[in-house]
Amino acid sequence: MAPETSQGINEKMVEDVKSFIKDSNSKLLIKMIDDLRAADVADLVEHLNQEERLFLFDLLEPEGAGDILVEIEAPVQGSIISDLDNEAITDIIKELDSDDAADLVGDLPAERAKEIIDTLDDEVSEDIEKLLPYAEDTAGGLMGLEFVAVKADSTVQDAIDIVREKSEEVENLYHLWVIDGFGRLVGVVSLIELVLESPERKIEDLMNPEVIFVEVNRDQEEVANLVKRYDLVSIPVVDDHQRLVGRITHDDIIDVIEEEVDEDISLMAGVIHQELSEESPIKISRARLPWLIAGLFGGIFAAFVINQFEASLEKIIALTFFFPVIMAMGGNTGTQASTVAVRGLATGDIDILNIGKRLWVEMKVAFFNGIICGILLGLIVGIWLSSYGLGIVVAFSLVMIVFISGFIGAAVPLALKRLNVDPALATGPFVTTSNDIISLLIYLGFVTIFLKLVS
Amino acid sequence: MAPETSQGINEKMVEDVKSFIKDSNSKLLIKMIDDLRAADVADLVEHLNQEERLFLFDLLEPEGAGDILVEIEAPVQGSIISDLDNEAITDIIKELDSDDAADLVGDLPAERAKEIIDTLDDEVSEDIEKLLPYAEDTAGGLMGLEFVAVKADSTVQDAIDIVREKSEEVENLYHLWVIDGFGRLVGVVSLIELVLESPERKIEDLMNPEVIFVEVNRDQEEVANLVKRYDLVSIPVVDDHQRLVGRITHDDIIDVIEEEVDEDISLMAGVIHQELSEESPIKISRARLPWLIAGLFGGIFAAFVINQFEASLEKIIALTFFFPVIMAMGGNTGTQASTVAVRGLATGDIDILNIGKRLWVEMKVAFFNGIICGILLGLIVGIWLSSYGLGIVVAFSLVMIVFISGFIGAAVPLALKRLNVDPALATGPFVTTSNDIISLLIYLGFVTIFLKLVS
Numbered sequence: 046m047a048p049e050t051s052q053g054i055n056e057k058m059v060e061d062v063k064s065f066i067k068d069s070n071s072k073l074l075i076k077m078i079d080d081l082r083a084a085d086v087a088d089l090v091e092h093l094n095q096e097e098r099l100f101l102f103d104l105l106e107p108e109g110a111g112d113i114l115v116e117i118e119a120p121v122q123g124s125i126i127s128d129l130d131n132e133a134i135t136d137i138i139k140e141l142d143s144d145d146a147a148d149l150v151g152d153l154p155a156e157r158a159k160e161i162i163d164t165l166d167d168e169v170s171e172d173i174e175k176l177l178p179y180a181e182d183t184a185g186g187l188m189g190l191e192f193v194a195v196k197a198d199s200t201v202q203d204a205i206d207i208v209r210e211k212s213e214e215v216e217n218l219y220h221l222w223v224i225d226g227f228g229r230l231v232g233v234v235s236l237i238e239l240v241l242e243s244p245e246r247k248i249e250d251l252m253n254p255e256v257i258f259v260e261v262n263r264d265q266e267e268v269a270n271l272v273k274r275y276d277l278v279s280i281p282v283v284d285d286h287q288r289l290v291g292r293i294t295h296d297d298i299i300d301v302i303e304e305e306v307d308e309d310i311s312l313m314a315g316v317i318h319q320e321l322s323e324e325s326p327i328k329i330s331r332a333r334l335p336w337l338i339a340g341l342f343g344g345i346f347a348a349f350v351i352n353q354f355e356a357s358l359e360k361i362i363a364l365t366f367f368f369p370v371i372m373a374m375g376g377n378t379g380t381q382a383s384t385v386a387v388r389g390l391a392t393g394d395i396d397i398l399n400i401g402k403r404l405w406v407e408m409k410v411a412f413f414n415g416i417i418c419g420i421l422l423g424l425i426v427g428i429w430l431s432s433y434g435l436g437i438v439v440a441f442s443l444v445m446i447v448f449i450s451g452f453i454g455a456a457v458p459l460a461l462k463r464l465n466v467d468p469a470l471a472t473g474p475f476v477t478t479s480n481d482i483i484s485l486l487i488y489l490g491f492v493t494i495f496l497k498l499v500s
Numbered sequence: 501m502a503p504e505t506s507q508g509i510n511e512k513m514v515e516d517v518k519s520f521i522k523d524s525n526s527k528l529l530i531k532m533i534d535d536l537r538a539a540d541v542a543d544l545v546e547h548l549n550q551e552e553r554l555f556l557f558d559l560l561e562p563e564g565a566g567d568i569l570v571e572i573e574a575p576v577q578g579s580i581i582s583d584l585d586n587e588a589i590t591d592i593i594k595e596l597d598s599d600d601a602a603d604l605v606g607d608l609p610a611e612r613a614k615e616i617i618d619t620l621d622d623e624v625s626e627d628i629e630k631l632l633p634y635a636e637d638t639a640g641g642l643m644g645l646e647f648v649a650v651k652a653d654s655t656v657q658d659a660i661d662i663v664r665e666k667s668e669e670v671e672n673l674y675h676l677w678v679i680d681g682f683g684r685l686v687g688v689v690s691l692i693e694l695v696l697e698s699p700e701r702k703i704e705d706l707m708n709p710e711v712i713f714v715e716v717n718r719d720q721e722e723v724a725n726l727v728k729r730y731d732l733v734s735i736p737v738v739d740d741h742q743r744l745v746g747r748i749t750h751d752d753i754i755d756v757i758e759e760e761v762d763e764d765i766s767l768m769a770g771v772i773h774q775e776l777s778e779e780s781p782i783k784i785s786r787a788r789l790p791w792l793i794a795g796l797f798g799g800i801f802a803a804f805v806i807n808q809f810e811a812s813l814e815k816i817i818a819l820t821f822f823f824p825v826i827m828a829m830g831g832n833t834g835t836q837a838s839t840v841a842v843r844g845l846a847t848g849d850i851d852i853l854n855i856g857k858r859l860w861v862e863m864k865v866a867f868f869n870g871i872i873c874g875i876l877l878g879l880i881v882g883i884w885l886s887s888y889g890l891g892i893v894v895a896f897s898l899v900m901i902v903f904i905s906g907f908i909g910a911a912v913p914l915a916l917k918r919l920n921v922d923p924a925l926a927t928g929p930f931v932t933t934s935n936d937i938i939s940l941l942i943y944l945g946f947v948t949i950f951l952k953l954v955s
Binding site for chain 1: 508509510511514537539540543547573660663664667672673674691692694695696727728729730731733750751753754757758761762765766768769770771776777779781784785788789791792793795796798799800802803804806807810813814817818820821822823824825826827828829832833835836839840843844847849850851853854857861862864865868869872873876877880884902929933936937940
């Protein structure tokens, strides 16, 4: 018999859930939920309205509710939690992994977080209080306390006993970390070795001492880069004294990768980091309006610049026809170069060691593309305005515009990286607006000089 | 003693390698390489010139060379392989995992691939020929043949014996997959269960039959989404008859996620998918020039549009000053909406089930942002041109421009998704150029009507 696995949800399922809730048919609803995985129920929940969501959560056992809650997108999760009572939240938190529990408590208003911590068992609240101080975007903010550590001088059998004891609590256990008498990380043992080695063997004889770890305060992007670079499934976290304090698993790393990409793409798009699943128009508007208004003032500045060349424009009004193409060429070239540089820096494909070489390549590309586009536009403008002189001037301007925009596009992110500023800022509307203005200045400047020379 | 782990490379190391190579100091070079992980050596190799790269590869044992080669960026990898002789490549391929071996052979020119396959042992060449037919961006193209399968009616001890036998060949083994007498996938057993359960227990009694799998022809993006959704470390691949044929591991999934992001970002930036580490200016130019030229003709079209309104512009030349701000507002609004939609669809945060709701939210956002920006620009233009009538007309135009650009920005990716076309196309220069033209048309259209009415 082939296994029937439910993977993902569909429209029919959303309708079914809605109608079960409408009819208060708890029995069918629970049966349906039980057959689904937590991530799929979370998806269903996101398609319900608040009242339906609370009806459903009321039916769930705390453990199931917790598994589902952590899979729900932040904006929806927040609204559900704000409507659940403290008792329900406390019950859910008890069932969560320490990192998820700390994240959930950390997102609550301070008052409410305190109330809930006070009612939790000591064991759970201690874990949460251990994790809460770490900034969300550091190794400490990502790590959980569920891991298995064995002493270097213990045996394979000792290790198996510890695994047995912890197997309920620690999910996704694939490696055991080895510590010395002071709790300091000294090696790693793979679970497969516990299967294959004889029970009497000493852990220190079979462990790999070349364990890759991360310090508790390291930025999450660096943690993700280590995990990607060395193809890890989990990474141990150590404190200042090299003592093992936590574990970060591969699924958290995938979340970090996506989060970092979201941040970069938000900057590219000129959006202050917006939850993709955000449903409130006011919040979305607030994420986008600042950049639009910044762009508006940039555009007004461009208007002032053009104003300086009014005399030339009055002579040949057709010069204004080419504003869009001039700005588009500068803008597109700049965006191409800056985006490739930002992405390359983020993935590590471009690194700080070969910035000079990279810039040189980008300059050659910009020069070559400038020549091609310049000749094309020069020909068109020359024919249109029946002035080959003007055509040549426009061609020459465009070569310069493409060259300079390409250079700026590549140089700004590389320079920001050197200065330890997020290079993705270079792809945002500020640089794009400056590119617009520089392009207009070059175009209008050269044309004006030409018109003065021929008159 | 705290473990000393080398993590990443630095400028000093690059200089050292270069000087060892220059002095032909193989001994120091090998010692340095031996202390590093493959990913770090790969990074070093990327900073060498071709001659230095070949000198280094000549020193390496085939196994080490293979581990390093697969970590090297595609453009550099290709140039090294083209300069290695068939014997060296054959030796390296023997040591690679099946998926990496098939990728490497697949990238060779057909003639050379055939020569190499012919000289390989049957076992290795059969594996490669099994994998070669699958498209690179499908589950089959990602999977390796290194996995452990056990029969449902076997015992834990049988499974341990199989693990022992395969432990050399299969790296990163965390789960065993369970098959029936026809080789069909029926369940999964975690390695931890082999550690904890008694050797006589039947596998079918402890396996989880709810195993998540993927069909061999599924697109890699869907595979990645399954792995992300259910937090998997590896996923079994089955053929049309549900027979287990391969395994995809988490590190390959991270590569897929990054590749899909690169593709989307390339489209956003108007770059035909360019390797971030590409070093050839000609190739980079070829990736970027088509979009620049498309943008150029879009801009020429905009010039024709503006030309139609020459009479209005001659009346008030200052109207041309606002071209940049008008186009920037339309462009920025469109980019914001389309980027958020494209990214949301890619991560699954926006799904096909709530497109209507999403569009409605986007329309409210665009309308609100349009009002704010419209009032601002209207005031500025009104004061600048000393015509409140013109200010009101510009304000009204901008409300429409922002509303329409926002709507198009959100609607096009959602519509493309419905049509099963890559939504990321919506963020490229084509849509941006259309937005420019629509914005200019609205602005010039309204202003022209107004000027006719007041004259």
